[in-house]
Amino acid sequence: MIRKIAKLAFALVTATALMSGAALAGGDAAKGKKVFNKCKACHSLKAGKNKIGPSLNGIIGRAAATVEGYKYSKAMKASGLTWDDETLQKYLTKPKKFIPGTKMAFAGLKKEKQRNDVIAYLKEKAM
Numbered sequence: 001m002i003r004k005i006a007k008l009a010f011a012l013v014t015a016t017a018l019m020s021g022a023a024l025a026g027g028d029a030a031k032g033k034k035v036f037n038k039c040k041a042c043h044s045l046k047a048g049k050n051k052i053g054p055s056l057n058g059i060i061g062r063a064a065a066t067v068e069g070y071k072y073s074k075a076m077k078a079s080g081l082t083w084d085d086e087t088l089q090k091y092l093t094k095p096k097k098f099i100p101g102t103k104m105a106f107a108g109l110k111k112e113k114q115r116n117d118v119i120a121y122l123k124e125k126a127m
Contacts, residue, residue: 006103032121037116039117044124053104056126059083074100088119 042053049055054067065072079099081087085092090098092115094108109115 009122027116027118027120029117029120029124031114032117032119033125036121037119038109041120042104042106056122059088059126060123073101073103075099076103077107085119089115090123094120 011125039056042051043056044051045055045057046054047057048068049057050070051069054072055072060083064079064083064087065077077116081091081099089112095102095104095106109118111118
């Protein structure tokens with residue numbers, strides 16, 4: 001009986017993890033381009049072109065607070081983050097809640113679909 005419960009629990013945990021990963025990976029880059037319109041007033045996708053916010057070129061897999069020539073907040077420098085689907089999901093939901101003290105004034109994207117789409121766009125365009 002205990003073995004059956006353990007197997008079932010393992011199966012549920014595995015299924016949940018796979019579904020979470022699939023949800024994060026399920027964005028539409030074309031729709032993300034439209035969502036990125038909310039970002040482009042402050043961020044560029046061109047390498048070395050910082051605006052009010054840092055360039056997002058190459059953001060996927062990059063350590064936070066490492067864009068040359070951009071002055072980051074102490075909170076962002078101390079975050080220890082590497083930008084991937086999971087960290088971008090959390091940050092883009094409510095930046096100031098995820099990293100208290102961040103300079104980013106944007107309130108966040110409430111809809112998970114929009115976050116998935118903009119992350120897909122960043123993966124495609126911010127190489």
